[in-house]
Amino acid sequence: MALSQDIRPFHQALCDTVTRASEPWIEQGPLSAMKLLWTGAETGGWAVLLRWKKGYVAPPHKHLSASHTYILSGRLKVRDGTYEAGDYVYEPNGVLHDATEALEDTVYLFICNGPLIFFDDNGLTRYRSWEELEREREQRKATPAVAAE
Numbered sequence: 001m002a003l004s005q006d007i008r009p010f011h012q013a014l015c016d017t018v019t020r021a022s023e024p025w026i027e028q029g030p031l032s033a034m035k036l037l038w039t040g041a042e043t044g045g046w047a048v049l050l051r052w053k054k055g056y057v058a059p060p061h062k063h064l065s066a067s068h069t070y071i072l073s074g075r076l077k078v079r080d081g082t083y084e085a086g087d088y089v090y091e092p093n094g095v096l097h098d099a100t101e102a103l104e105d106t107v108y109l110f111i112c113n114g115p116l117i118f119f120d121d122n123g124l125t126r127y128r129s130w131e132e133l134e135r136e137r138e139q140r141k142a143t144p145a146v147a148a149e
Helices: 131-140
Strands: 025-029 032-040 045-052 062-063 068-074 075-078 081-084 088-091 100-102 106-112 116-120 123-128
Touching: 032 081, 032 131, 068 081, 075 106, 088 100, 123 131
Parallel strands: none
Antiparallel strands: 025 032, 032 045, 045 106, 062 116, 068 088, 068 106, 075 081, 075 100, 116 123
């Protein structure tokens, strides 16, 4: 049946994003790694799997957009709470975190609608958005030795 209007995408580059299980993890340091699942230039959103070894502590940061977290395995200490496998957390825009600690080896899905800023007592230390994540992915492709399985 012919449609009465053209429903083809205006932007012909639109396509699904697929990240295969075989995609390597990107080392973030001796106790943390990331698997970049998706970045959305059109929205500023991004999705990653994070793998933290027991004892890893993420520095204080502020969410400049909302985020969703689903703990796949392990336990995290976040602010005054502890989250464990199966827990889902929604954090609205503006949420402040002090240090976040992996109480066990932990893997979690993190979907963020925009950037994060990291800080210490002296001020801002780092900015993380979909663009920085894409740069890390490109760097990993250029130097595969930094990836960890």
